Amino acid sequence: MAAVDAVARETHEIDRDALRVWFAIWPELVRELTAPGEDQQRRLQFFQMNGGYRLEAKTDSSHRFLYGHRYWPAIKRAMGGVKAAERWERLQECASASGAPRNFGLAMAAIAQMTLEQCGPDFLKTAYEPKLVAESPEEMSRRRARSGKPSLLARLTGAAGGDRVVFDEQKPEAWFPILATQEITTAAEADKRPYHEQDERCYEGMGPIPVDCRSGSCGTCWVGVIGGNANLDPVEEFERKRMEYFGYWDSGFVDGQGERPLVRLACQARANGSVTIVIPPWNGVFGRSRRERELGD
Numbered sequence: 001m002a003a004v005d006a007v008a009r010e011t012h013e014i015d016r017d018a019l020r021v022w023f024a025i026w027p028e029l030v031r032e033l034t035a036p037g038e039d040q041q042r043r044l045q046f047f048q049m050n051g052g053y054r055l056e057a058k059t060d061s062s063h064r065f066l067y068g069h070r071y072w073p074a075i076k077r078a079m080g081g082v083k084a085a086e087r088w089e090r091l092q093e094c095a096s097a098s099g100a101p102r103n104f105g106l107a108m109a110a111i112a113q114m115t116l117e118q119c120g121p122d123f124l125k126t127a128y129e130p131k132l133v134a135e136s137p138e139e140m141s142r143r144r145a146r147s148g149k150p151s152l153l154a155r156l157t158g159a160a161g162g163d164r165v166v167f168d169e170q171k172p173e174a175w176f177p178i179l180a181t182q183e184i185t186t187a188a189e190a191d192k193r194p195y196h197e198q199d200e201r202c203y204e205g206m207g208p209i210p211v212d213c214r215s216g217s218c219g220t221c222w223v224g225v226i227g228g229n230a231n232l233d234p235v236e237e238f239e240r241k242r243m244e245y246f247g248y249w250d251s252g253f254v255d256g257q258g259e260r261p262l263v264r265l266a267c268q269a270r271a272n273g274s275v276t277i278v279i280p281p282w283n284g285v286f287g288r289s290r291r292e293r294e295l296g297d
């Protein structure tokens, strides 16, 4: 946590929350709970792990939502040649050798380091070329701010063109409209595109965010918030307790004390403006009480 905090302080504003969201989605804990072994199937069932929870399959794509993702090939090359033994020095050396601006390179080096620790060094050798929208951090910032301030005409004529939930900034069509005080999943369900063909956790006709109970019971609908967090209602006690039960808040990297944490249950979070989210590719139920019951940790 201290290392992520230190890196976040030196990271460009546009990627600061996204960096924390990445570490919330890919904690060391989940790798340990899902590691191959003779009791793997039993563990996966007990912790109700669903979707793509292994980082090995997403070493090049897991961080597409960071602006710094465009420096990933350079970071990989640099990480392969890093000599420093101590972790913080490794990050600094890697960021500097990559040639990326420090306020993006350090965050990407931290992600590369965690990927290395979880997956081993093979990913450093694979070729990868990011396909990204060409824009500066300032342009991205302006775009996020614009989508958070719809025109009066847009408001009078309905939600389209007004407040929206963007769930993949790299795809221009990856958004759905949202009305004031609507829960994110309620708004998502009006989006009838065939997301079930891309993510088997999605039900047909229920939108891009996987859902099951829609009442805070299952933990399927968790999302990371990388833009417009102030437009979400403060987290309520019920949502807070459920997040702890699922384990999304005690995986070590998300501030569970703040009013508007960066990880939310989309069926509980209500919006009063536009937000930009990340949909994690997996979900599970592995909070401390369940781990103690299963593992005695």
Ligand code: FES
Pocket (backbone or CB within 6 Å): 210, 211, 212, 213, 214, 215, 216, 217, 218, 219, 220, 221, 222, 265, 266, 267, 268
């Ligand atoms: S859909 Fe079950 S917790 Fe949100």
